[in-house]
Amino acid sequence: MKDNEQSVPWRRNVTLFLTGQTVSLFGSMVVQYAVMWWVTLETRSGLAVALYAVAAFLPQGLVSLFGGVLADRMNRRVLVMIADACIAAATLVLAMLMANGVTDLWIVLLAVAVRSVGAGVQTPAVQAIIPQIVPAEQLMRVNGIFQTISSAMALLAPAAAGAIYAAVGIVPVFFLDVVTAVAGIGLLALVAVPTLERAAGAGASSYRQDLVEGMRYIRANTVVRWLLIVYTIIFLLTVAPSFVTPLMVARTFGSEEWMLAVLEIAFSLGMLLGGVLMSTWLANRGRVGLILVAVYGFGAVTVGLGLSTNLWVFYGFMFVLGLLVPPFSTPFMTLIQETVEATMHGRVFSYVSIVMALATPVGMVVFGPLADVVSVEALLIAAGLATVVVMAISTRLPSGRAAVAASRAPAPEPSAAETSS
Known part of the structure; x- marks a missing residue:
């Protein structure tokens, strides 16, 4: 069956898919913020925050291979539903344990790691579904809409997490995640996602052969290879240090829950505005050009965070940091979806997930313990400067020059048939 052969109109299919994923994502985000704050406020330790990052991302990176x-x-679709159900089950077990007074840090981190395993299966499948159910001409716009909705959920999630956490503690947050997961699974069950012809006959090759084939494909594809290099730079030097920003707030400005909630809200407001821009004004702009602007912006803003001496200026830089996320992530995902053939999407996105999941804990293994020795401000300044320097070098690599050259090709315009459907 071809990728876009469906028994229902694609707009209805996409609406059901995005709605289900948004509901599920909201619950997961609420848990993510609440647990991160719980670890930060209970321990005040950079090492503990680093352990949280390792538990949250390392298992996902390892499992993403498979x-x-x-x-x-x-x-x-079936794969995403199974993974979401397993994540919800792990969350429910943690909720029951903590409701009965079991609050050991290692138990919380173990549950976070189990959730990360589920994400390692779910994330590549979700990204691979999108080009199956969305016409090629609409990919950038739909990815921008998905980013906007996700940003809106990211705006609501820290507010909800802060309100629930401050009012009744962390356990009710976990029950909320279970409810949203069940709702998300139910909506996804209504989405028509065809089984690819290759998947139907997948038994002919081994897992090892598939993994090797995926790696060879990435090595042979200049643009995809360069994109993964850029992705690694960002997660090592921007995302990883961002995990210690709540620690900077707690140490420098105060440890009240609202301060951490506003930090995430400022970031999410920026993401929301960036997502709106990506789904409208920036939808047909050059993919690589947007990525370059965003990455250099990440470096400059990270330096600004480290130089901030006023809490509200700090929040302002977090807003700009969030604003730059959609102009980076949306064209990045769209380029992967447009460049990679459909039967390779899952494997290529698994390597994307691996970079995301492994680069963050690797970075936090460095930044977390260092945050107990030197100031968070100094770490942010160093990370921001390093981002600019390393990115400048990457654009001069042969793969970087090829990616920039490829970006000069005009973006695909929606056909009359697609815009009227």
């Missing part, structure tokens, strides 16, 4: 292969070997 998650991407699974996404190319079976129906992706």
Whole structure:
């Protein structure tokens, strides 16, 4: 079956998919913020925050190797539903334990790690579904809409997490996640996602052969290879240091819950505005050009965070940091979806997930313990400057020059048939 052959109109299919994923994502985000704050406020330790980052991302990176292969070997909708159900089950167990007074840090981190395993299976499949159900001409716009909705949820999630956490503690947050996961699974069950012809006959090759084939594909594709290099730079030098910004707030400005909530809200407001821009004004701009502007902006803003001596100026820089996320992530995902053939999407996105999941804990293994030795401000300044320097070098690599050259091709315009459907 071809990728976009569906028994229902694609707009209805996409609406159901985005709605279900948004509901599920909201619950997961609420848990993410609440647990991160709980670890930060309970321990005040950079090492503990680093351990949280490792638990949250390392298992996802390891499992993504197999998650991407699974996404190319079976129906992706079914795979996402199974993964979401397992994540919800782990969350429910943690809720029951903490409700009965079991609050050891290692137990919380173990549950976070189990959730990360589920994300390692779910994330490549979700990204691979989008080009299956969205016409090629609409990919950038739909990705921008998804980013906007996700940003709106990211805006609501810290507010909800802060309100629930401050009022009744962390346990009710976990129950909320279970409810949203069930709702998300129910909506996803209504989405028509075809099983690829290759997936139907996947038994002919081994998992190892599929993994090797995916790596060879990435090495042979200059643009994809360069994109993964850029992705690694960002997660090592921008995302990883961002995990210690709540620690900077707690140490420098105060440890009240509202301060951490406003920090996330400022970031999410920026993401929301950036998502709106990506789904409208920036939808047909050059993909690589947007990525370059965003990455250099990340470096400059990270330096600004480190130089901030006023809490509200700090929030302002977090807003700008969030504003730059959609102009980076949306064209990045769109380029992958446009460049990679459908039967390879799962495996390529698994390597994207691996970079995301491994680069963050690797970075935090460095930044977390260092935050107990030197100031968070100094770490942010160093990370921002390093981002600019390393990115400048990457654009001069042969793969970087090829990616920039490829970006000069005009973006695809929606056809009359698609815009009227």
